Amino acid sequence: MCRAAETTRAQAKALRKEETAVHVIKTGEQYSKHPNKYKSQREAKTDFKCGKCGGSHKPMSCPAYGKECHNCGKKNHFSKYCKADAFKKRTIIPFKLDTGASVNLMSVNEYEKLTVKSKIFPVKTKVSGHTGEKVLHCNIRTQR
Structure with a gap:
């Protein structure tokens, strides 16, 4: 028993003499018990599928902004x-485009059937x- 006590005292004395070194790995941020898992997902997703232009881009940099x-x-x-509701109720008007022509024409009656109208x-x-x-009464054009 005496030997065990002497050994313990010697080890305790040796531990007191040694310098204790602590290495700091990270400072500053305190981590909570329940970290915000959505924050890391938000930071990882810099691009997203936009519902206003259909593209993928960073928030606040939509090409449709101001258009x-x-x-x-x-x-x-x-x-x-x-x-808009009018856009969802589409009117289909069948006609053939002449890709070799410089213009394509539509009657005023057909144009009036359209729910989405361009500026004239x-x-x-x-x-x-x-x-x-000569084509008579052709005095309007639309622009995309």
Whole structure:
């Protein structure tokens, strides 16, 4: 028993003489018992699928910002992603586009059936058919 006590005293004396070194790994932030798991997900996701333009980009850098919708006239979204009721009720008007022509025409009656209307601008261009015959009452154009 005496030997065990002497050994214990000697080891305790040796421990008191040694310098204790503590190495700091990270300072500053305190970690809670329940870390915010959403914060790390938010930081990891810098790009997201945008509902206003359809692209993937960082928040607050949407290409649709400041642009006017051709459907509802409101700003900050493209017409393809417009949520206005008129855009959801689409009217399909079948007609053939002539890809070789410089213009494509639509009657006023057909244009009035459209639920999504583009802005109309007056023009003074004379339009003629493939035979050279002049097309009457062609005095508007739309722009995308």
